[in-house]
Amino acid sequence: MSNDEILRSNRHRKGGGGQPPKPKKKKRLSRKRVFWTLFFTTALAIFCALGGYLFITINGEKLLNENQGKLTVNPTTKIYDRNANLMGELSLEKSEPVNSDQIPKIIKEAFVATEDRRFYEHSGVDLWSIGRAAVKDVVARSMVEGGSTITQQLAKNIFLTRDKTFFRKATEMSIAMALERHRSKDDIITMYLNRINFGGTIYGIKAASEHYFGQSDLSKLKLWQIATLAAMPKGPSRYNPLRNPELSKERRAVVLQLMNEQGYITQEEMNQAKDINYNYKPPAKQQKYQAFIDYAIDEAQDKFGLSEDDLNIGGYKIYTTMDKDAQQTVENAFADGDNFEKSVDSEPVQGSMVIINQENGSIVALLGGRNYEKKGYSRITNSRRSPGSSIKPIVSYAPAIESGQFSMNSQISNAKQCFGDYCPTNLHGYSSSISMTEALTKSENIPAVWL
Structure with a gap:
C-alpha cells in the first residue's frame, strides 16, 4: 500500500474522509451551581472568621494571665565605644504609678482625643481604624500605620514584642480584647498613662x-x-519639647485642635494654649558622653526603623565609633568658660563641635552645646545656622593644598574685589597678597573666596 493510500485510510478511520472532529460543547454555569459555590465559599469564610475569633479570644486570655503587670523582661540597652568599651546604658526612668483620681479628667480627654477618639465606643479593637491603616500599608507596601487603639498600645507594652508582624498584631489584638473584658475603660486609660x-x-x-x-x-x-504631653506618643523623640520646641509646639496645636473639634475645650482655650512657648530647663543630671549617646540613639532609630520605646526596653547592644578620650576632651573644653566669649546677657555664648575621622568619615566625638542636657537641644542636629568661617578650611584651603598648586606658604590674593554680585569684606583690611597661613589665622574672607 502506498503512502497516499495509508494516509487516506487513516483519515477515513479517524472520522470520515478528512472531516474535522466536532468541537466539544462548553458547560454552562447554572444558577444552582453558582448558588452552591457562593454558599460553600461564604460558609468557609464564616468558619475561618469564627475560628480566628475563638483563637484570638482564648489566646488573649492566656497571654493576659501570663503577662499581667509586666513592662519589660529584657536587660537594658547598652552602648559601646569604638573599642567595645561600655559607655552608657538606657535605664528606665519611672515614677510611682498614679491612681485614676490623681489624673485630671482633661488629661485623659487629651490623650483620647489624640490617640483614640473612639476609645469609649470600641471593645479594644477599632475595625474602622485597622481598615484605614491596612489600606495605607498596602499603598505604601510596608507597615506605615498601626491603627492601634489605646488598649492595643497598652497590650503591646504588656506583651513586649517589638517586631511589626501579623502574628504580633494578632496577639496585640488578643490581649486588648481580653483587657476590655476584665477591666473598665477608666482602668485601661489609667494603666496606659502610667x-x-x-x-x-x-x-x-x-x-x-x-x-x-x-x-x-x-x-x-x-x-x-497637657497638650504638649499628649502630643508625644506620636513621636516621643520628634515631639520632645526639650529637643525640638518648635515641632513640639506645632504638634501641640494639632492636639488642641482635636480637643476642640471633639468638644473637650473651647475655641478661646485652644487659641490661648497654642501660643505659649516652652522654656523650662530641667535640673542638670550628670552622665558621661550623653551627647554622643543621644546621637547614637537617634541614628539607630533612623537606620533600623526602631522607636525610642523599642530601644529602651529591647535589650539591644549598640556599637559606635566614639573615641572616649576625644569625647572627654571636647566635654572638658566646653565646660571651661574661659574658652568662650563673655555673654552680653544671662544666656551663655554657645557652640558645637564634631570630630570626624577623615579616613573613613566616622564620628569620633561630638557635642551640641555647652551645658548639654539629656535629650536636650543639639546645635549639631537641630540648628540650621550658617557654618560661618569654620567652613573655610574645608571648602577653600584643604582643596587648594590637595590640588598640589598651593601650600600653606603660598601667596594668594587679598585685594578688595567682587566676585560677580558678591563683594566680601575683610575684618583686618586688604593687601595685594597674603600667605595662606596668615589668611587662615586671621580668617580673612577675600582669600578664601578667591581660592
Whole structure:
C-alpha cells in the first residue's frame, strides 16, 4: 500500500474522509451551581472568621494571665565605644504609678482625643481604624500605620514584642480584647498613662510631668502643658519639647485642635494654649558622653526603623565609633568658660563641635552645646545656622593644598574685589597678597573666596 493510500485510510478511520472532529460543547454555569459555590465559599469564610475569633479570644486570655503587670523582661540597652568599651546604658526612668483620681479628667480627654477618639465606643479593637491603616500599608507596601487603639498600645507594652508582624498584631489584638473584658475603660486609660513612653527613658505621665515641667501634682498642669504631653506618643523623640520646641509646639496645636473639634475645650482655650512657648530647663543630671549617646540613639532609630520605646526596653547592644578620650576632651573644653566669649546677657555664648575621622568619615566625638542636657537641644542636629568661617578650611584651603598648586606658604590674593554680585569684606583690611597661613589665622574672607 502506498503512502497516499495509508494516509487516506487513516483519515477515513479517524472520522470520515478528512472531516474535522466536532468541537466539544462548553458547560454552562447554572444558577444552582453558582448558588452552591457562593454558599460553600461564604460558609468557609464564616468558619475561618469564627475560628480566628475563638483563637484570638482564648489566646488573649492566656497571654493576659501570663503577662499581667509586666513592662519589660529584657536587660537594658547598652552602648559601646569604638573599642567595645561600655559607655552608657538606657535605664528606665519611672515614677510611682498614679491612681485614676490623681489624673485630671482633661488629661485623659487629651490623650483620647489624640490617640483614640473612639476609645469609649470600641471593645479594644477599632475595625474602622485597622481598615484605614491596612489600606495605607498596602499603598505604601510596608507597615506605615498601626491603627492601634489605646488598649492595643497598652497590650503591646504588656506583651513586649517589638517586631511589626501579623502574628504580633494578632496577639496585640488578643490581649486588648481580653483587657476590655476584665477591666473598665477608666482602668485601661489609667494603666496606659502610667506605662507610656514620653521620650528618652521617661515612662509614665507623672514622670513626664516632673521631667518636662518640674510638676509632680498632675492637677496643677496647665492646658498647654497637657497638650504638649499628649502630643508625644506620636513621636516621643520628634515631639520632645526639650529637643525640638518648635515641632513640639506645632504638634501641640494639632492636639488642641482635636480637643476642640471633639468638644473637650473651647475655641478661646485652644487659641490661648497654642501660643505659649516652652522654656523650662530641667535640673542638670550628670552622665558621661550623653551627647554622643543621644546621637547614637537617634541614628539607630533612623537606620533600623526602631522607636525610642523599642530601644529602651529591647535589650539591644549598640556599637559606635566614639573615641572616649576625644569625647572627654571636647566635654572638658566646653565646660571651661574661659574658652568662650563673655555673654552680653544671662544666656551663655554657645557652640558645637564634631570630630570626624577623615579616613573613613566616622564620628569620633561630638557635642551640641555647652551645658548639654539629656535629650536636650543639639546645635549639631537641630540648628540650621550658617557654618560661618569654620567652613573655610574645608571648602577653600584643604582643596587648594590637595590640588598640589598651593601650600600653606603660598601667596594668594587679598585685594578688595567682587566676585560677580558678591563683594566680601575683610575684618583686618586688604593687601595685594597674603600667605595662606596668615589668611587662615586671621580668617580673612577675600582669600578664601578667591581660592
